Every structure is written in C-alpha cells, then in structure tokens.
Amino acid sequence: MFGLPLVFTVPFVLVALAGLPALYFLLRIVPPRPRPVPFPPLRLILDLRPKEETPVRTPWWILLLRLAIAALVIFAMAGPILNPLPAGEAGEGPLVIVLDDGWPAAPTWDDRVIAAAQRIEAAGRHGRLSAVVPTSDAGREIVAANASKALERLRAIKPVPYIPDRLSSFPAIEKFVASKPKAALVFVADSVERGNGRAFAEKLAGLGVPLTLVTDHRPVRILTAPRNEGSSLNVRISRSAARGAEQGQIEAFDLKGARMGEAAFDFGSTTEAKAQFDLPVELRNEIARLEIAGEHSTGAVTLLDERWKRRRVDIVSGETADLSLPLLSPNYYLVRALSPYADVHEINQGAADPISAALDDHPAVIILADVGTVSGAAHEKLTRFVEDGGLLLRFAGTHLASASDDLVPVQLRRGGRTLGGSLSWETPKTLAPFERQSPFFGLKTPDEVKISRQVLAEPESGLPDKTWAQLSDGTPLVTAEQRGKGMIVLFHVTADTTWSNLPLSGLFVDMLRKIIALSTQTAKDQTDKAGKAATAANAPAGDKTVLASPRRTLDGFGVLGAPPATAKSIPTTFDGIGDSEHPPGFYGPPDALLAVNALAPDDVIEAADYTGLRIQTEALHTTEPVDLRPWLITLAFVLFLADAVTSLWLAGGLRRPGRHAVATMLVLAFCGFGGMALWSPVHAQPAQAITEPLAPNARESVLETRLAYVLTGDSHVDEISQEGLLSLSRVLAARTSLTPGDPIGLNLAQDELAFYPLLYWPIVPGHGQPTPAVLAKVAAYMKQGGTIIFDTRDAQTARPGGPPTPEGRWLKQMLEGLDVPELEPVPADHVVTKTFYLLDGFIGRYANGQTWIEALPPAPADGSARPARSGDGVSPIIITSNDLAAGWASDRGGESLYSLVPGGMRQHELALRGGVNLVMYTLTGNYKADQVHVRDLLERLVH
C-alpha cells in the first residue's frame, strides 16, 4: 500500500475515513467550552440576546488535531501491519513447498524455513494440506500432510553440503501435481544457477498450477583455490553477484579448530577478490580449514590437506655446474617446476659433501638429479633419511646409467636404451595412460611427450607394482619403492631435455607436485597397504583403488562433524568435488587426511536468473511483520492528551488548578502507556528494558532456587544438560529438603547469573571462546560465591599424559582469562564428599575421569584425624570430565537416558548421589565439615 509493505487486516474499517469530513463540520460547529468569567454587573445585560448568534469557530489547529486523532484511531482499528506475512493463498488443493537445500541456501536458512513455515501455517489456516520437497531428496514420493506434520518435516530438513540437481526432483513433483491438479507450488529458491535453477523453475511453471517463486538477492560468497605460495597463502573469494557486503574476513583454523589467523578481502564492486595470509611457512602448513567469517555455508569453507603444504625440497645434481648454460642443467627445470609448490633449495655444487649438506637442512624431499652412486657416510645418512620417512627422488642420467647404488627402486640394467637415435630403428616412445594404482592416475598423458632415451629396469616379479608410469611399450618410466617409512622414486629419464621432452610439458609439473605431496604421506601409504590387503579380499581382482573412508565431513553450514551414514569412501586419488555420496570433508586416517571441497579451485558461482518467467515472485522476507496498532493508538493517545491540555488552556483551566490538572494528566499518560505496554507485550520490550531490567525467568529464579546450566549453542549438549539437571532436581526434591525449580539454561552474554548458586557448564570446543565481557561476568560470578561445574565430558577420550583433548584445551584457554584458584583432585576427606552421601568420587556417564576442586589448605600438622576438611568457602570451580549431566539424566521411571560407561543402575545412582552432594556443597558450604564433629560435641556436653 502506497509503495510501503503495509496491509490492513480489517480494511473495510477504512470506510470510516469517509466520515472525517462530517466530523470536520461537527467539530467546527461545536467550539470548545468557553472560559467562564465571573462578572458582577451581569444582571444589567442578562436580558440581552446576542446580536450575532454565530459562535466563534474552533481554531483550525484544534480541528486538525482532532481529525488526526480520529484518523489515527480509524487506521489503528483497520489493523495495519508493516512488512506483512504473505497472505495465505486461498486455494483448495495442497500446497507444495519446493525448498532448495543445497549449501547456497545455508546462510539464509533460518529465513527460508520461516518463509516456508509461514506459508504452511497460512495454508493450514485455510484447511489445506502441505508438502515439503527439498530439492536434494529426489527419489521420495511426495505426501501432503497437515500443517503440523509438514512443519515437523520442514524443521527436520537441513541444508546439504553439495548443490543437488534440482531437475532430479522434478518427476516426483510432476507426479504429485498430476494426481492433485489443484495443488499450488511455492519454490523457495536459492540464488544460484548451478543445479539447473532456471530450467527447474521453467519446468515448474510449465506444470500449469499456481507457482510462487520465493528468492532472495543476497549474493552467495564462495572460497576457492587456496594456494600455498612462496611467501603467503593466497585464496580466491568470489560471489554470485556484485551486491552486498564488499569487505569481509577469511579465518584460518588448524585441524584441531584453533584459530591460526585471519585475512581481509575486499570485492571492490567486482565479483572476485583475493585474500592473503602472510604467515611463516610452518604456520601456513598447519592451516587445515579456511572459511569466510559469518558466511555459514559449505561453499564458504575450504579444507586443506597435505597437498597444500609447502615442502622443503633440496636438489643435488651430479652434473658439473655450468651457469652459462642454464637450460642444459636439470636444476633449472626442477626449480621451475617445483617452486610454486615447495621451497626449493639447490645445494651448492662446490660443497664437499653435497648430500650431507642437503640432509642437514632436514628437507622433506631430496632430489638427486643424475647422481650415480652415493657411498660412504652420505649413503648411510641418505638411507636413514629414507627409512625415517624422507622421500628420495632420483633422475636418471649418464651417471646413473653407468653405475648405480642400492638406493633405487628397481634393479637397473647397465647402460640405457636409446630410441629413435641414429643407430636405432625404434621411434621415440610416448607415455601410456597411468594405471589406477599410480599416484599419477587422473593426469592426462599428452601425446607430444616423447621419450628418446631412458634407463631400463631389470624385469623382476614386483616390477609392475613399483611402476607408476610407463611408456607405450610397457617399459617403466617412473618407478617407486617403499623403503622403511620413506620412499624412493626414480624417473628413468633426465630432469633436463637431453633424454626426453617431458620436463618441458605441464605433465612434468603435475607429476612432481604429486610426488612432493606424497612426501609426508608415507605413513598413510603404509596403512593403505593394510587397507588394501583387507579390501583386496572383497574387491574384485584388478581393482586396486585405495579407498579413504570419510572421517569428518562438512554439513551444509560448513561445520565439520561426524560423517553421515550415507557418506562413502573415496579413492585416495580423488580429485573432484563433494557430492551427495561423498560430502566435502576430510577422508582417510587422521595422519593422512584427504580434503574434499565443495567447489573446484576454478569454480565460479553464477547467480540464478529467474527473470522472464511468468511466475509470481516474492522476496525472501527477512523482516518480521510489525503490528502498527499499538503505535497508532499510542500516538492517538498522546495527541488526545495534547488536545486535552490545549482545551483546558483555552478554557482558562490551566491557571490555578493547573498544577493538579497537569499532574492528573501525567498520571493518566503514565497509566495509558503502561496499559499500552501490557496490551502488546511483544512490542513492549524496550519499555520493559527501562522499567524492569529483570527477565521474567530471572524473577522466577529469584523466588525459588533452581539449578542452571550454560547454553553452549550445541542443541544436543543443551538437551542433555536440561535432562540431567531436571533428573537431579527431581532427586533433590525427593530425597532432600531442597525442592528446586525447573532447571534453566542461561545465555552467558545476556542472562543475569547472580540468582543461581550452581552453574553447570558442559564444554563444547567447536564454538568460539567467550568474549571478554562474558569472561568478566563469569569471573564476577565466581568471586561473588557462585560455583561453576565445568564438564569437559572427555573422560572417554582423554589419555593420562596424552595430548589434551579439544575440550580440555578449550577450557584451559578460557580459564587463562579467569582468576582461578589452585586446584587439586578432590581429596578423600574433602567436605564435598560428605555433604549428603559419603562418596568416593563424582562419576557421571563415565566413571574414570578425575574431578578437580579448589585446593584445600594443608591438613593441620598436629595429626588430629579429622573426618572432613573444608576451606573457608565454597570452591568457585569444579572441573570434571565425567559428563555428569548425561549420568544424571533419567526418564520418569528413573531409567538412565544415556548408556553409561561401564554401566549399570548402580552407576546412575552414584552419579545422582554425586550430584546431590555437589548441590548440597554449594548450598551449605563447609557446614557439614562442622557437622561431622557433632558426636564429639555431644559427648563433651554430656560430660
């Protein structure tokens, strides 16, 4: 209405606006009450009739004021709503909501769900059935259900970490529409063309049923092509359209989720930008995950594995240095090919022992270009280097052809062979396609690569397994052999162009890159070998693909988590992008992870273009509808007060009794606003914030003691906390004199902590550290006598003396910002073990974790054996790893909700007893430490 997103719920009331002119005349005729004037000589003129009966007109501004009040009231009664919800389509058939659930929809997922839910609810109000069809769910038959079922289904849908092909879900829709010709379609589309956006929309439009397209114009931002280059890690950011925020941040994390750094980018009104991490190479090599800050989608996350790490590569050449002829030196080609991917160092030829010099650099890879034999100390060192996991890459040449040592993968024949030479009738050979087990599998073999000379391997039984590349006639060109933890790879040609033109081709670069990437994957290869042995049994012979099983995969929001059940293993040579069966994420064993990303390095994301389609298009609503009624009524009320004041003033009533009148009016105004606030509680938030800073639940908390836990943001953990504390509250009410209220989850950033004696804080490391403001609040809470139970819940995964778990590290990092007293494992005589039950320890879901508490002052030296000791107050902090809440949680019947380790009813009972003791400890403090002396005291009293 009027170009504003404004509708009226009861528009016919607006007809009353037509009555305003009548009101205008009425108001004009009835002027305000005149001011009364006492006038003693009145009787002189009492009999006079006025000559001019027309009264004075009401002043125009009062007229305007009153008309405005009337108009405001009329508008308010018409129920104006700003940013209205889409009206429920008044159709008859079922409503089909087609929901794009690829990762481009993830950043605005909540809005999409709300938009869909609003339509489902609107349909439900009209008595229509609804069906929700995510585009990733192609095979399933569509069943329309009532609104609550459809909403349930809608809430269960989460964005998938790939872009599904929308067309594959079309047949099901078509079938459904064919059976329900009165159906209406709503397509909640993301803004990306990939996945046949327009074609799908066209097909939907062609179904002949009403179609509404709900889309947003927010550009999708993606992060691709990370390149670990010489001095920095560069990454490309692109977006689907040159709109939205121009600047942003890229954040880098290592494998454990610790933050490594951040880099800014600026689109500058283009669709591409670059970000650069200037970090030392060691730190850059640690980066495992890059993501655009605030852009929660799979496409905004790039995972990095070993392939992106920069290796130190040392090159030792057997040729004499001839700097005047660089193109004849193998080093030239090697440095050129490797420097984009590795830190290449050439060992000065003048060194006395170049190989030892190279080994002193601790490189990942040593390249020996045409070094014939290595002997003596250098040989021993080199052997140790390889067996310790180094990669030795050798290139053939005249030296190697003449004499070789044992540091080659295969036995070599003396002398090479020459193809296409003047004394040979054979033509230069080309490369054969790479076999599946070769790390080069997937690389294309260009025809123009010709091998004219090579060294030959002695035919032996294991030769095919060692061969990574071979010529078209089957002679090995690249061979490799596992040696200890390391590997030796041999190119049977030179690294310069004298024997072949391979060094001139792009294939050479790719091959070297693959080899370098292998340099620290040797351990993985070993495990792969074991895996291969296992898979060889059930895999058909000949399929020698090494598979990597999914370890941690990204969800649609770009969060790493456990892989879904549908995720399948990928071959270790996998080089594509994630799809429904292979979600993006890390694959393979933990020490040799293989990263699969949602996007290829050069992917460009294209905005979907739905223009020109003859369908109704609606923007995705991100604004809540605002009911303007309270505001209009308030305004009318204020104007009414103003009118009352002016009327009083005009009638002369504001002189002496004015003070009372004004005070009355102020009281009236106050009551009016108060009533207004009560009338619309939803919009009264700001007013409440002023007059009443306490949240309603805080008021309840003041009135009754209740247990509290920290909302971590992980709904599963929060649910466990709620269940656990609820069970504990029930037990407390049943067994002790304390009857706590329902437990409450607290948002540390917003809620007041002062009302809760005990705060249960399960640690979830995935989320960021609390802000300094929150830390200050927590510190103040602990200082004021509150007790926090930190539960790292990692007793199962933590190893004594082992590396700290992510939870432990997270907690440690957080506690560094707090003033934490000295801690000790709960001693056997600590009062907390005796406050209600006599306990040995505090167990939860796990029984083996240690519980830490503020260290007590040392026991008195006089040796008087006191049964319990306590400090001066209550420990502000208790740290456990036993997952107490899961141990407490039980259903109404007292059955534990979660499987306990080691298990049993007894453990559940002991967990609850520990919980009762903790609560009693926080509530009663060291009281029990005195109570244990009651017997002695009584005895003293008797005597």
Added chain:
Amino acid sequence: MAEVRLLDPAERRIGHGEQQAAIDLALRMPALVVAAREVASSLMHGMHGRRRAGLGETFWQFRPFVSGESTGQIDWRRSARDEHIYVREREWEAAHSVWIWIDRSVSMAFTSTLAMQSKLERAIVLGFAAADLLVRGGERVGALGLTPPLATRTIVERFAEAILIADRARPAPEELPLAAPLAPRTRAVLLSDFLSDPDDIARTVNAMSARGARGHLVMISDPVEDTFPFRGHTEFMDVDSSATLRVGQAESFSEDYIRRLAAHRGAVAEAARKRGWTFALHRTDRPASEALLALRTRLESGAETGRAN
C-alpha cells in the same frame, strides 16, 4: 484581556492589612471637621461648640434672669456682684453621628488585573479611613447595623471586630442596608458597587432618609466593569445568582453594556439626588486617598447643601 476573578472567602476576611491601610490613609488627611450647622436641632451630644447657648460645659454668656424661668438656673456668684440677677448660659455643644455602611456581598469580592485592589478591600479601606477621620474630628461614627455611634480612638479595630463577628454569624451579607429610617440629622455613608436594582436602591435611600438623615453613596467599580474588555467566546457568570450568559462574541455586547451601565448609574444618582443625597463614583484603579478626599469634601459640602434646604 484583563483577567478577572472573585476573591476566595478566606481572602474576603478583614485582616490587619486593611486596618493599617485605613489608619494610614486617615492620618494623611487633615482633621475633618464636619460643619455643624444644624446643631440646635440635633438631639445628639457632641463636643462641638455650637456658638450658641445651649447644653454644654463651656461658658457662653450671662443674661438677665427673665421672670418665670427656673430659679435653679440663676448663677448666684455673678448675680451677687450687682443688683441684677443673671442666668449663666453655656454654649450648646453637640456631636454629629455618622453611619458608615460597607457592602460586603459576593459581587464586591470582584477584582481584575487592571485594578489595584478588589472592590471589597477598597470599600473597607475607604470606610475605615472615613471612620477614623471622623472620630479624630470629634464625630461619633457607627457601622450601620453593627455598632452604635462611637467616638473611640480605636474605631478601626472596633469596626473590624464587628464586621468579623457579623460575617461569621452570617456568611452571605446583604447587598443593601436595612431600609429603616435613620435618626434625623445623622449622616450616612454607603460604600457599595450599587449593582442592585435601581428601584431597590431608591427604596432604601428613601427609607433611610425618611426622617431627614442625609447621606453619600460611593459607588465602587472595577475598571473591567467600566470598560468591558472581553472578546471572543465567553461565558459570563453572575456572582450572586446562578445565572450565566454564554455569548459567542463578547465584544458585540460592549456597546450595549456600557449604555446600560450608564443608565444604571444615572438611575442610582437620580435616586440619591431626589432625597438630597450625593452620589460619587470611585474606580479601584484610582488611589483610595482620592476617594477619601472627595468623601470629606462631600461630607463638608453636604452640610452646605443641607443648609440650603
């Protein structure tokens, strides 16, 4: 526009302020000696030497005894000096009685921003000042209906006391004095706004002067009542009755009102003139001394007029 209002009942009480103002005002006046022309026929005693023989204490003359007179009047000490028998005559001394009446009705409690005082205050100040002045001049002054004629120096306090007692007993005072004849040759000073019906006023004046008493009407008027400065939509309220008059444009009444007011005043003045009383108009935006001076002049000249009659 002038703001007008009525005094609260509390404000209408006579306070120390009015008494003091009245005394101050009277002190500024030269001693007022009311001409005593009709001494002989006055029954009242006073301190004035009437320059003729009569009842008095001051020696006037000796005259020869006329046979037939009471022998008790013979001054034997004088007669002993020669053969004639003398009668000692004393100068006849008599005091004027002046009755002062102050209108204390609701309409007198009217004031406006144009005036210096409310009409009531002005009337009280004037009345008290006149009383003080007359007493110092040797007259006896009484508050009509409240006190007998008095010649005390604390006349102002006595008046104030009497008025306070009367107001307490009867909160709604009359607009006009009791229409009863006054003793002959007394004087009356009526201080009021005289907004009652002219016929009532004439009846009262006639009744009071029935036995020959003379009087002065001082009409006290607020400037607002004279000028009628009202404009616009106004609701006039009568102060004595519940009558109201709502007019759309008050300015249109101005002309009529002023004409009627003039007629009313003419009627009141005529009623006074008919009985040989005087009529004076005093506006509360003028100083009270002006009115007092005029009143004194009239009290004196009133005697002349009386003699002319």
